[in-house]
Amino acid sequence: MLIELPPLATVQEYDVAIEVLDAFSDGLGRYCRLYSQVGLMHAKSWIPIPPSPSGCLTRGKATLLPLDDDRFDHLLMNFTRELDLPVTTLFSSWWCPIEGVHAQTAALIEQIESIPLRRLVGDALLHPHTVRAFWSSPASKAHHHAYPGGLALHSLEVATMDASADRLTAYDRDLAIAFALLHDYGKVWCYASAQPIDARDHERIGLQKLRPLLAILNVEAPDIAAALEELLGGKRAPRSSRYPLAIGRVVRAYDQMSCEMAMRPTTSQPTETVEDGIPW
Numbered sequence: 001m002l003i004e005l006p007p008l009a010t011v012q013e014y015d016v017a018i019e020v021l022d023a024f025s026d027g028l029g030r031y032c033r034l035y036s037q038v039g040l041m042h043a044k045s046w047i048p049i050p051p052s053p054s055g056c057l058t059r060g061k062a063t064l065l066p067l068d069d070d071r072f073d074h075l076l077m078n079f080t081r082e083l084d085l086p087v088t089t090l091f092s093s094w095w096c097p098i099e100g101v102h103a104q105t106a107a108l109i110e111q112i113e114s115i116p117l118r119r120l121v122g123d124a125l126l127h128p129h130t131v132r133a134f135w136s137s138p139a140s141k142a143h144h145h146a147y148p149g150g151l152a153l154h155s156l157e158v159a160t161m162d163a164s165a166d167r168l169t170a171y172d173r174d175l176a177i178a179f180a181l182l183h184d185y186g187k188v189w190c191y192a193s194a195q196p197i198d199a200r201d202h203e204r205i206g207l208q209k210l211r212p213l214l215a216i217l218n219v220e221a222p223d224i225a226a227a228l229e230e231l232l233g234g235k236r237a238p239r240s241s242r243y244p245l246a247i248g249r250v251v252r253a254y255d256q257m258s259c260e261m262a263m264r265p266t267t268s269q270p271t272e273t274v275e276d277g278i279p280w
Contacts, residue, residue: 045076
């Protein structure tokens with residue numbers, strides 16, 4: 001099987017999150033989708049791709065050769081997995097119809113001091129189902145942030161307020177940012193699935209989808225994993241106090257504030273910048 005190379009084709013290296021799909025029926029290679037800061041690339045490859053331990057997209061550096069092919073942009077020649085590759089090099093502006101949301105979200109994630117927790121949040125947004133749907137989904141159908149990109153914008157607003165709160169320890173700030181960005185995570189399955197689910201069940205669904213990531217976090221940082229699971233609606237983290245985690249009340253207060261601000265009559269909805277609505 002011959003591959004047509006464009007004239008003077010040169011190899012290029014990109015930071016990517018890679019999704020490996022099924023092998024071709026002829027057994028000659030696999031189709032890969034590569035998500036990067038420059039956009040979505042379609043590649044063919046024969047090399048083995050190490051899977052991500054979390055089941056999410058695998059982060060790493062890809063060496064690509066441009067192809068002159070209707071089906072594929074590139075030939076993937078080499079891939080080196082880097083689990084902690086910064087999401088600032090991966091999130092793309094074309095994912096979200098609201099300008100700047102992807103970049104600000106990535107910057108907030110990189111502010112999380114706990115490396116295992118930072119990795120969890122990044123991987124959650126690089127899940128095969130959420131890598132584009134999180135950014136294009138509404139936060140509600142007819143209430144607050146009820147437009148494409150509303151879920152990402154609302155999550156960012158809450159996380160930004162938490163990150164700016166006074167007198168928080170680094171531990172609490174890390175948890176606040178993570179919880180704020182993921183508190184409505186389950187809504188992706190409520191609004192962007194082929195068979196939508198009742199949004200009133202979004203907390204249970206979000207926790208269910210995050211459990212593989214929480215299991216990995218529990219090995220690396222069990223105290224953080226227990227606290228985040230409780231914040232997300234799971235079992236109570238072990239501690240002597242009978243009171244709920246205070247940082248949860250802080251995040252939920254900012255969550256309510258973001259909802260109320262969005263519902264004010266003077267608040268205008270962002271203008272869509274993606275053709276045909278949701279960028280699928």
